[in-house]
Amino acid sequence: MKTLLNIIWFVFAGFWLWLTYMIAGVIMCIFIVTIPFGIASFRLGNFAVWPFGRTVIDRPDAGTASAIGNVLWFIFAGIWLAFAHVATAFALAITIIGIPFAWANLKMIPAALVPLGKQIVKSDNNSQGYYQVPR
Template identity: 60%
Template sequence: MRTILNILWFIFGSGFLLALAYAFAGVLCFIFIVTIPFGVASFRLARYALWPFGYTITEKPSAGIASTIANVVWLIIAGWWLALTHVVTGIAQCLTIIGIPFGIANFKLVPAALWPLGREIVAKP
């Protein structure tokens, strides 16, 4: 079932477009040398935005104050517009009954878009 939902997400759920947005943010972060860690997080989230079903985001227990400070910088640079993209897309998808699972997947991506560092993407059991 996860595979079918991921394929439908990729085609109809704007997974490809959202992954492109994350990839674009990652490329921008790689242009400025100091923000390379943000670029790595952005590319990781691009993969998650491409195939969200069957995965979840968990907090890393080893994340410290440096990730919190970096997350504030991320929020200013790229996080707010990526999260806004998820919210707008999720609302639009929830307007139809068929799109509700895709809208929920978009809302699940909002916290990761706002605060990506100190989190990891893991497969659901």
Template identity: 55%
Template sequence: MKTVLNVIWLILCGFWMFLGYVVAGLVLCITIIGIPFGVAAFRIGIYALWPFGYTVVDRHDSGAPSFVGNVLWLILAGWWLALGHIVTGIALCITLIGIPLGVANFKLIPVSLMPFGKEIVRTDDPFASR
């Protein structure tokens, strides 16, 4: 079932959201200071491309640098990437078959707003709740 949902996701919105994250990552990688933000954009972009079967967990070893990074991320790219998830989530929830995909879009909003201090893991990973 995960594969079917991922293929439908890829066709309807996953590829376009992935392109948004890639563009954000490339723009953020222009400066040396922005490279960690660009890497975070690429990491979330791959998750946005194929989200079913993966989940986001908090890293317990993150601290103040993650907080500062999240504040800068929110200002630089997070708000408009989250807006993209909101718009596509609402559009997908209009149809009956799109409701699970819309809910998945809404689940991507927290990680698109504050990606530092989080880790993307497989749902069948026994160590996912570290």
């Protein structure tokens, strides 16, 4: 079922969101200082293209640098990427079939706003509501 949902998602929203994240990542990688933001954008783009069966969790080892980076990300890229998610969710919600995809799109907004200090994992590992990061 996850594969079918991911294929439908890719056709109607995933490709365009992936393209948005890739453009943001390339822009961030042009400047040497913002390469970590570009890597985060590429990571989120891969999540946005194939989201079903995966989830975003907080990394327990994220520190102050991630928090400061998230503030900068929020200002320069997060708002624009969140807007892309809202616009795509609105377009998907017009049809009854697209409502679950619109909801999934809205659930990606927190990761788009503050991606540093997050980790993308398979949902199967998160079956009991928590996930222990292997060390």
